[in-house]
Amino acid sequence: MKNFLAIFQRETKSYFSSPIAYVVIGLFLVLAGIFYYLIISNFVQMCMRVDMMAQQYRQMPQKMNVNLMAIRPIMHNLSLFALFFLPLVTMRLYSDEKRTGTIELLMTSPVSNWQAIMGKFAAAGALFVLMLAGTFIYIIFIFLYGNPELGPILTGYLGLLLIGLSYISFGLFFSTLTESQIIAAVSTFVFILVFWAIGWISGIVSPTLGNLLSNFSLIEHFDDFAKGVLDTKHIVYYLSFIFMGLFL
Amino acid sequence: MIDVQQVSRYFGDIAAVKDVSFQVEKGEIVGFLGPNAAGKTTTMRILTTYLPASSGTAKVAGFDVHEESMQVRKRIGYLPENPPLYQDMRVCDYLDFVAKIKGVDPNDRKKAVQEAMGKVAIDNVSKRVIRHLSKGYKQRVGIAQALVHNPDVLILDEPTIGLDPNQIIEVRELIKSLAGNHTIILSTHTLPEVSMTCERVIIINKGKVVAKDTTEGLTQKHSGARRLTVVVDAPLEDVRKKISALEGVEKVEKAGNGAEYTTLFVDSSKSLDIRPQLAKLIVAQNWPLYEIKAEDVSLEDVFLQLTTNEEGEAS
Ligand SMILES: Nc1ncnc2c1ncn2[C@@H]1O[C@H](COP(=O)(O)OP(=O)(O)O)[C@@H](O)[C@H]1O
Ligand SMILES: [Mg+2]
Numbered sequence: 001m002k003n004f005l006a007i008f009q010r011e012t013k014s015y016f017s018s019p020i021a022y023v024v025i026g027l028f029l030v031l032a033g034i035f036y037y038l039i040i041s042n043f044v045q046m047c048m049r050v051d052m053m054a055q056q057y058r059q060m061p062q063k064m065n066v067n068l069m070a071i072r073p074i075m076h077n078l079s080l081f082a083l084f085f086l087p088l089v090t091m092r093l094y095s096d097e098k099r100t101g102t103i104e105l106l107m108t109s110p111v112s113n114w115q116a117i118m119g120k121f122a123a124a125g126a127l128f129v130l131m132l133a134g135t136f137i138y139i140i141f142i143f144l145y146g147n148p149e150l151g152p153i154l155t156g157y158l159g160l161l162l163i164g165l166s167y168i169s170f171g172l173f174f175s176t177l178t179e180s181q182i183i184a185a186v187s188t189f190v191f192i193l194v195f196w197a198i199g200w201i202s203g204i205v206s207p208t209l210g211n212l213l214s215n216f217s218l219i220e221h222f223d224d225f226a227k228g229v230l231d232t233k234h235i236v237y238y239l240s241f242i243f244m245g246l247f248l
Numbered sequence: 249m250i251d252v253q254q255v256s257r258y259f260g261d262i263a264a265v266k267d268v269s270f271q272v273e274k275g276e277i278v279g280f281l282g283p284n285a286a287g288k289t290t291t292m293r294i295l296t297t298y299l300p301a302s303s304g305t306a307k308v309a310g311f312d313v314h315e316e317s318m319q320v321r322k323r324i325g326y327l328p329e330n331p332p333l334y335q336d337m338r339v340c341d342y343l344d345f346v347a348k349i350k351g352v353d354p355n356d357r358k359k360a361v362q363e364a365m366g367k368v369a370i371d372n373v374s375k376r377v378i379r380h381l382s383k384g385y386k387q388r389v390g391i392a393q394a395l396v397h398n399p400d401v402l403i404l405d406e407p408t409i410g411l412d413p414n415q416i417i418e419v420r421e422l423i424k425s426l427a428g429n430h431t432i433i434l435s436t437h438t439l440p441e442v443s444m445t446c447e448r449v450i451i452i453n454k455g456k457v458v459a460k461d462t463t464e465g466l467t468q469k470h471s472g473a474r475r476l477t478v479v480v481d482a483p484l485e486d487v488r489k490k491i492s493a494l495e496g497v498e499k500v501e502k503a504g505n506g507a508e509y510t511t512l513f514v515d516s517s518k519s520l521d522i523r524p525q526l527a528k529l530i531v532a533q534n535w536p537l538y539e540i541k542a543e544d545v546s547l548e549d550v551f552l553q554l555t556t557n558e559e560g561e562a563s
Pocket of ligand 1: 284289
């Protein structure tokens with residue numbers, strides 16, 4: 001536990017003593033903000049149109065569901081942005097130690113591999129939690145001007161956290177394979193993208209295979225979280241994905 | 249303290265280390281000498297549990313490096329060929345981190361870091377970021393890192409490589425000052441380092457141990473011959489023939505080119521001092537004499553002898 005904490009602290013400090021943390025968090029929020037704005041203004045326009053139509057036909061205006069129409073797409077966007085940013089967060093965790101030789105210190109100290117991996121995993125995870133925490137601001141605005149349901153938002157964030165930790169675990173894995181941060185980031189990115197894409201492929205191939213494939217797809221499992229459905233099946237999926245990444 | 253038995257390590261088909269065995273006693277300071285790619289780093293990595301051996305056993309402080317690696321890790325300080333420094337940390341934070349992962353008691357940690365910095369004289373840069381330090385200081389931080397948990401065994405891989413001559417002397421002095429409190433094994437590919445810092449030397453070449461001895465013992469054993477340098481002003485062939493004819497002379501060879509006078513190395517058997525005879529000859533021939541000098545057979549010669557012999561065997 002002491003070793004885990006030591007490594008967690010060192011990695012966290014290292015994130016914040018270099019520009020990495022600020023750049024990643026900042027750009028993530030900027031990007032999220034832009035898309036948030038687009039989605040919300042789109043949503044507001046749609047509401048206005050629906051209102052107008054309702055007035056024309058002298059009907060009760062149809063109630064628009066802000067959860068379904070705005071928050072869900074926002075969550076999906078965030079999961080996509082995490083796909084771009086998290087490989088950048090994880091790429092240096094082991095690659096850099098290999099490149100500079102500090103790995104020899106780590107591997108000849110009385111620290112188990114497991115402690116080191118978990119320390120690094122937790123540091124990247126903490127950074128991701130900060131990234132997500134930043135997006136709360138956007139959600140708070142929705143609460144100020146509308147009345148969304150809280151439940152789906154919470155499950156959405158849980159889903160985001162799990163999907164992000166899955167990215168991180170594989171990012172960590174690819175980082176152990178190479179001295180080059182770029183290679184680590186790119187292979188993580190491609191790997192995760194393939195797992196995303198499996199969901200689309202599954203639509204094309206035969207139904208049984210398609211079903212099987214979509215079970216492996218990272219994003220299919222996320223869909224329910226974003227809808228507000230909390231299913232242990234999905235949680236188990238992400239956890240096993242995370243552990244697979246960490247054990248490799 | 250260190251007991252290596254028949255350790256081999258293969259990378260693919262290549263044996264980086266082959267059947268290496270040696271022992272190091274408590275408190276000894278031993279040099280691990282060999283040319284580049286001899287297998288020094290590989291051996292040290294096996295001792296520090298960084299790499300597993302392909303076969304053989306190695307024990308450090310009584311613990312097997314493979315079976316009880318965590319026990320071994322607690323008792324060693326290791327300076328790899330490239331000091332394992334986190335460039336973006338401050339010296340004191342870095343050493344504090346190392347002390348933590350080496351398992352230094354939290355209450356003693358501050359003191360341990362202070363002491364390590366004191367021993368290698370880096371107190372004055374403790375608040376500096378490592379990236380901004382000079383090469384010599386970085387090396388010291390690397391040594392401090394190996395010392396911070398006061399380990400029984402210090403393993404230093406080429407501790408003076410890449411330093412300028414002044415820094416080399418400083419680091420050597422530093423290492424010598426550490427002897428006594430720790431068992432030290434250091435690798436190097438330069439001889440002066442061994443003769444200056446170590447009591448005992450293990451010479452390794454192409455993955456095999458070719459000699460183990462005290463520094464003096466090795467020089468004596470391998471100086472089977474006495475060597476004289478003779479400088480006279482006379483035709484080379486004539487001088488060579490006449491000196492070769494003297495009793496006890498084993499070999500006469502020309503030393504270097506471009507000298508104004510004829511310069512020769514004269515090797516004779518150890519038991520016989522040929523200098524009186526040689527002097528008589530030179531006087532009788534009426535050769536103008538400039539120099540007769542007895543050469544010590546240096547560790548350098550021994551080293552060359554051993555490593556080139558080995559090459560002859562292999563081919
Ligand atoms: N990780 C590795 N993979 C393949 N070959 C290696 C590896 N490490 C060392 N070697 C080979 O093993 C031999 C010994 O290397 P090394 O132990 O580094 O020698 P030294 O430290 O004495 O210069 C060299 O021929 C080197 O190329
Ligand atoms: Mg080496």
